[in-house]
Each structure stands twice: as structure tokens, then as C-alpha cells.
Amino acid sequence: MKELMEIGYSKQKARDLLGYEYAKANDIDLDEGDAQIDWLLDEAERHMQMERIPL
DSSP states (O other): OHHHHHTTOOHHHHHHHHHHHHHHHTTOOHHHHHHHHHHHHHHHHHHHHHHHSOO
């Protein structure tokens, strides 16, 4: 995602492209691909926030 944004894609366009490519690669419905990418991005954000919290 970071690489797509660095070449000029908006966050939403990068997410849409990832969802499309995931759905195509896994032969699933586009809505399922988008949902999977949303979940992965949410999980990545959650893990980054956890790393910022001092223990």
C-alpha cells in the first residue's frame, strides 16, 4: 500500500486496487476481496499501534 501511495495513488484507490487484485487472484467476489483487504489493513494498523505502546 505504501508503495502505491508513493507513486501517487490515494489511500482509497490503493485499497480498491488491492481488493480487486486479491479477489482476482483468489477467484472470489470483489466485495469479498475488498473485505479481506480492509481486514488486513485494520490488523496492520492495530499491530502498529500496539508497538507504540510502552510495556
